[in-house]
Amino acid sequence: RVVSVFIGGGTPSTVSPEQIAGLLKTVREGFGLAEDAEITIEVNPGTVDENRLRLYRRAGINRLSIGLQSAEDRELEALGRIHTYGQFLETYHMARECGFSNINVDLMSALPGQTLSGWMGTLGRVLALEPAPEHISAYSLILEEGTPLYEMAERGELQLPDEECDRLMYEKTEELLRSAGYH
Numbered sequence: 650r651v652v653s654v655f656i657g658g659g660t661p662s663t664v665s666p667e668q669i670a671g672l673l674k675t676v677r678e679g680f681g682l683a684e685d686a687e688i689t690i691e692v693n694p695g696t697v698d699e700n701r702l703r704l705y706r707r708a709g710i711n712r713l714s715i716g717l718q719s720a721e722d723r724e725l726e727a728l729g730r731i732h733t734y735g736q737f738l739e740t741y742h743m744a745r746e747c748g749f750s751n752i753n754v755d756l757m758s759a760l761p762g763q764t765l766s767g768w769m770g771t772l773g774r775v776l777a778l779e780p781a782p783e784h785i786s787a788y789s790l791i792l793e794e795g796t797p798l799y800e801m802a803e804r805g806e807l808q809l810p811d812e813e814c815d816r817l818m819y820e821k822t823e824e825l826l827r828s829a830g831y832h
Contacts, residue, residue: 651676652683657691657714666704673708687712687751694740695732702747712751713744714786719760720771727761729797734774741778753784758818760790761798761807768818769825776829785831787822789815 654676656669669690676682689712690705705713717737719725725733732740744752754775758768775785790809792799801807810818826832 650683651680652686654682654686654688655691655714656689656710659691660693660696660716661690662692662696662701666701666708669705669710670708673710677709682709689714689753691716691755692740693730693732694737695730697740697743699743699747702744702749706748711749712753713749714753714755714784715740715744716755717775718755718757719763720774721763721767724760724763724767728757741782745780750783752782753786754778754782756785756787758787758789758822759810759815761809763810765810765814765817765821769821772822772825776825781829785826787826789819 654673656672661669673682673688682688688710690710691714693716702713715737716730717734718728718730720734720737722733741752741754756771756775772787775782790798792802798807802809
């Protein structure tokens with residue numbers, strides 16, 4: 650009996666909602682989906698609109714994981730993200746209006762050019778959302794071999810926070826999120 654479905658690992662919100670609905674139908678028929686199953690899809694703020702969100706809800710998706718990464722547009726640009734912080738806000742509020750009451754926000758620290766105060770600013774802006782996200786995933790950038798960022802780092806073209814700053818970002822994240830009621 651399936652109690653949790655996570656559709657992610659890239660940008661599944663670029664797949665048509667009808668294909669996502671078909672996938673979930675197959676899961677329901679083939680595996681027996683629990684009535685109260687948590688069904689999540691990862692979305693990029695640059696790839697969803699109100700219609701797509703409503704179709705997700707109709708298909709049975711009850712949780713969104715929104716890949717914000719940073720509230721700083723210059724950091725998003727450095728990552729090659731296709732959205733701005735403003736587009737994230739539109740997506741977040743639109744998701745609430747479409748009935749999503751379980752939302753995760755993905756955040757990433759130790760980004761090119763990011764400072765501790767900039768990272769804390771991103772966390773603060775996400776914690777100030779009304780209503781607050783039910784979950785926050787906060788993790789440090791990992792450079793994967795074969796990616797443009799990895800290649801730039803290899804050529805010395807990226808200014809990444811040093812290990813001490815990365816560690817401090819992690820510790821401050823843990824403190825701030827715990828004080829805001831997150832685990």
